[in-house]
Amino acid sequence: MTSSATQTEPEQGDGLRERLARWVAPRAELVAAAGLVAAGWILILAINRWHVGAPQVFLCLGWVSIVSAGRLLWIAAVRGGSELDDLPDAIEPVTETRAGELEREKRVLLKAIKEVEFDRELGKMSNEDADDIVRVYRARAIEILKLLDGGAVEEPGADEPAHETIEREVRARLALAGVKAKVKPAAKEDGKVKP
Numbered sequence: 001m002t003s004s005a006t007q008t009e010p011e012q013g014d015g016l017r018e019r020l021a022r023w024v025a026p027r028a029e030l031v032a033a034a035g036l037v038a039a040g041w042i043l044i045l046a047i048n049r050w051h052v053g054a055p056q057v058f059l060c061l062g063w064v065s066i067v068s069a070g071r072l073l074w075i076a077a078v079r080g081g082s083e084l085d086d087l088p089d090a091i092e093p094v095t096e097t098r099a100g101e102l103e104r105e106k107r108v109l110l111k112a113i114k115e116v117e118f119d120r121e122l123g124k125m126s127n128e129d130a131d132d133i134v135r136v137y138r139a140r141a142i143e144i145l146k147l148l149d150g151g152a153v154e155e156p157g158a159d160e161p162a163h164e165t166i167e168r169e170v171r172a173r174l175a176l177a178g179v180k181a182k183v184k185p186a187a188k189e190d191g192k193v194k195p
Contacts, residue, residue: 109141
């Protein structure tokens with residue numbers, strides 16, 4: 001044999017090993033899951049003295065579903081962990097569809113603020129609880145307005161601060177509903193805030 005023939009033999013063997021590894025690696029979890037299922041079935045049947053009846057069959061089927069759910073959770077965890085590494089550090093720009101979603105979320109938040117104010121006026125909710133809820137909703141609405149202002153979407157009233165825009169929209173919606181707005185804008189004079 002020539003030296004070139006001896007060099008090709010290990011390469012062919014390595015190729016076979018690589019192909020075998022590529023074939024076995026994805027199936028290793030299936031083999032492990034099948035082993036767990038078989039071990040569980042043997043345990044279930046051994047505990048029941050190898051009697052096969054309806055209860056034993058249902059236990060075996062339940063064990064298969066438990067192992068399958070565990071395998072799917074494992075796959076989701078592995079894929080989810082690898083996807084977190086691929087996420088960009090920068091915030092993605094606001095696209096047309098994303099802008100529509102943000103607009104809908106903003107409308108829902110404004111409606112929720114209006115409902116909380118209405119519940120407060122009816123006495124269904126304490127002032128402290130309503131203030132806490134409205135504060136959270138307004139904070140998210142301000143985030144949405146900042147995203148929309150920073151994106152390619154023009155927002156009406158973009159020249160005014162976000163909290164004023166939200167309060168203006170809340171007052172307008174309350175007026176449409178026939179409810180008097182209890183939101184009082186703070187006026188600054190000589191460094192003091194007047195209620």
